[in-house]
Amino acid sequence: MLSFQGDSMKLLLLVSLLVLSACSSLPALEQQHNIRDDYAVAFAALLSVDEQRHNYVDSQGITQTDHLKLFKELERVYINAFTPDLENNTFSPDRLKLAIFFAFYAEQRNSSALQEYLATDLMPIYLSNRADFLTALDELPFLITANCDRLNVYFGFEGKNTSGQQKQRFIQQNTPLFDQYLGPKHKQQCLALFNQ
């Protein structure tokens, strides 16, 4: 009886450990799933595809695409992308790429709201992830113009950070990093945006 109880306890412990182990991997799986959903939303927004997933019936009884819901869905993905997923306000490479993709999206789709969001949101991310940020731009040069433009617009948007000295100091302090992480052509491409 005692042996049976001992075996039962062992079995119970083993099952508990297996369940705990399965549960502990759930957040990682869920996070992976969520970020894949986020990629799908961002890409669908760039191409204006699958918009019929959100619609409403207007006062004339006609079904219309719900562009507000589509915007709010994209805004949710944007907020996720701009939330640090590592310690000390830092981002994993994948999340950082999604964040800087939004500058490209906003430029290409002329998204006024997201351009306005990025004018204040992008600089803090750059400042706390400089090496990874610039490495991603060098790897994905189609993102350079949109991102450097939004970093430049930070100086003056909403009447903040308007002193020319702040911008000059930023250029002075960051040019060596541009030298280090961006190729010469990409560095010129980015710096040109700050001289407009």
Place this chain on the structure above:
Amino acid sequence: MSYSINIKRIAKDGELTFTAPGKTITTKCYWNAQKKIPAGTYAGCSATTMARKKNSKGQPREAIFIPNVKGFTGIFIHMGKPPYEQWSDGCVVIDENKMIEIYNAISPKDGHNVNVVISG
């Protein structure tokens, strides 16, 4: 119930008039001259909030969402302060107290119940 907003653009600023049953609000409005949205009639607009921007009280910024603007996405009417044009990358900007008054007058929110007409 439906609401209307009429924006008359003149030179660098313009006049925005909001109309609801028994209520009219008129105020100056502004925009970024380099990113001027097309004049036209925009149905199915909504009072909503911009989750990533804050008002002066630190709450999500009140706004009117304008869909189906040719050549643009994410267009809103929202608050701004002098220099107003520096608060816009295509959106229409008005003073915060007027924005909140208009937002509060519209019910329900996110209701596709506002008609916006832009001229000039």
